[in-house]
Amino acid sequence: MRITVTVDGTQYTDDVEPRLLLVHYLRDRLGKVGTVVGCDTSNCGACTVLLDDRSVKSCSVLAVQADGHSVTTVEGLAENGNLHPVQEAFREKHALQCGFCTPGMIMATIDLLSENSDPSDEDVRHGLEGNLCRCTGYQNIVAAARDAAQRLRENPAATEEAAR
């Protein structure tokens, strides 16, 4: 099947097998290897990307379902070397160790913050429940999400961008 997808601002047209998962399309066909696969049961969230600005687990979406839509991956966040506020917050708060869950965590956090610009710790914990991290114990991820929320509130331009 022929699909046309905009990924991180670039439009791609490709022939894909109907069963090809979006995450494999991104990784194996487009070389967007920043998005990773951590499980085969849609439980870990490592593969989370934004599909038309809403977070999805790209291992549970077929590439053909993305036809005509836009996808943002972790590789599409930093612009001209400027980190996205959520990326900045993750670095500041030491919200990653091995970093394998991180792209998914960052994308899920962006979606969470687009829904709730001032989440409590509890809100963040619930909002990120679908993303597993084996390294951090989540505490610094929660801190990073709240720090990012503050950055985004203080800098609405970045909010715009995050909602892009």
Added chain:
Amino acid sequence: MTSTVDPTTDEGVGESELGRARRRKEDEHLITGRTRWTDNIVLPGMLHAAILRSPVAHARITGLDVSEARGKPGVVAVYTGADLAEEQGSLPCAWPITEDMKTPNAPALAVDTVRFAGEAVAVVVARSPYEAHDALDSIDVDYEDLPVVLDLETAARDGDLVHPDLGTNVSATWVFDSAEAGSGGDVEDAIRDAEVIVERTFRQQRLIPAFMEPRSVVVDPTASQITMWSATQVPHVLKLMLAMTLGLPEHKLRVIAPDVGGGFGGKLQVTPEEVLTLLIARRLHKPVKYTETRSESMLAAHHGRDQVQKLTLAARRDGTVTGLKVELLADMGAYLRLVTPGVPILGAFMFNGIYKFGSYRFACTNVFTNKVPTDAYRGAGRPEATFAIERIMDELAVELSMDPLELREKNWIEHEEFPFDTVAGLTYDSGNYEAATAKARELFDYDELRREQAERRERNDPVQLGLGVSTFTEMCGLAPSRVLGSLSYGAGGWEHAAIRMLPTGKVEVVTGSSAHGQGHETAWSQIVADRLGIPFDDIEILHGDTQSSPRGLDTYGSRSLAVGGIAVVKAAEKVVAKARPIAAHLLECSEDDLDFEAGQFRVKGTAKSVGLTDVALAVFAAHDLPDGVEPNLDSEATYDPDNFSFPHGTHLCAIEVDTETGHARIRKYVCVDDVGHVVNPLIVEGQVHGGLAQGIAQALYEEAVHDESGTLLSSSFAEYLLPTAVDLPPFVTDRTDTPAPGNPLGVKGVGEAGTIASTPAVVNAVLDAVRPFGVTDVEMPCTPMRIWHALRDARGGTK
């Protein structure tokens, strides 16, 4: 140095790089997705392997037909165990703990018998991973079931056998007796003379390390050297073991661990998958990639823990402990992997915990079962030991109606008594249990919580409060080579570092300690910046590639900083020593007149100086050097520690248990860890958090469960419950700082502390909550179901 880190500032203590909460160097690429996971690697002409795994736990393979699979679209080759039998050898076990240890042949690909569900039976190689996986379906295997050996106690009785050729399921029995070793008295005497005896049997459930990045390996055999990329913790060990066991020339092999997404001991291995990918790539003369699925990872990557611990604790009525006897059954699984037999032995030295009782006996029986092999998992042996002693100390406290903290204080080694020779034959380097405990107690508000607990008990509140104490020490910084030698481990415990002084003033640091999330690049840069006065950003850390860092023993057992970091310090000292005569020559003074500080050689009492980086440039030009001096400042060091280091701490957990539903919720978790001096408090705190998550998960959530036929029921994240952000509480962490006397940085190690200490703290808290109902034990994980059952049983089944 002891306050909780404020990560919003780059400031640490004073001007020093050491102790400073530096943001990590490695984060930039990880948060932008410019990562180099093994599965990202694509090579020209690369093929993909998929593995057919046994669905049954024990069977003879009576038929294996791969002909149809060979004809499937995209399939290049299919291999069976018979195809590779000649060349695959046996997967290595590097730790023959006794001379008569039974070591079964452990093929990477099963030849005629499978011994655990998940064992590799055939390999398909195809042009794409989808095609490789498709073809697995058309492989026909006939299994003739054999009796399945699962339960440890039954297995130890040698009815049905996992390896009939060995004639027993017992791999080895290993004993430490303090009377024989001369480190203490005879425990049977202590038990005979005891005023109080507490006997308990604890079960360490099987855990799955569950690193987030599935294992992956790529082998490129097309150049003169074979290159293997692997998501491994141990590239150096892997290279050596592949060379030794497959008969490959060592110099023709290069192993690279690129970005590695977590390990926790689970990637401390020479895996069947690595061996198979290598053999296949070599046969096909093409690059081959194998990446496991999560379900395969759960089935086939090794598991951790899995012990039955029988303890007898002898004490006097006043609370003085006099002896401990430990009888252990440890599940090896179906084969012995790299350090499988040694894991319980690592625990043998820690069952005495922080206490100074006088007699100790430990006997461990290693047993085969039809399950995936066990091996190192975060803490390896020490969490099991710490759990046992901290749980039974609580039982003694209950028996004597003493406060658990008071009981510990009565028995622990006092600050002035260090260094302290323990009953288990170790010398604890330093410690201050009093300080850590006092601080934890205060942060926790122990007395107030005890008051609340009493009130809730008083009014029969359906939600009871339990307080759990865990004091611990661990031996980390594995390990003095002579100690490993005395324990029959196959290698040493040194670590290597090299420093390359580049002409432009930049520095490359080579470390044999290969990271997978610990932040080596940041911490090592801080150490070199401190020792050489070179700016943090001018330092690059090279690791995880046996070509660029040819010597090393990798990362496990919290050895990175306490061994690898010290090697970096030693290499830095050599750089300065080499630079000194050259600086003296350039400054036209005697070497004795030179001070070195903050990167500058300065002539004492004058303003004359030359920077180390200027010396590096002068050495590169080599126009004007003292006679006979080699134009080279590069230095290397191999550091072998004299002793382990012994971090310690006090962890306190408050848990609310709903006695009607059995649900347990952590209300407060406080820990004060003492890991000696700290290079980067941000990293240390992160390690503690992550460790706590894993230890708490053992207490409350995680367990590898098999059905009676040996099928792993918890074979995905849907059934094996890693804690999510919702399941874990916020942690209150703090530190005390008792430096390690044995190394120039005074550092100890932190990677395993949180995991070791937290499991007993949580379980002790659960029991403290339900004890008034007559509950004396709850097996791990303490799920609502288990707690509820325990309550029901204690109430006489009336509820």
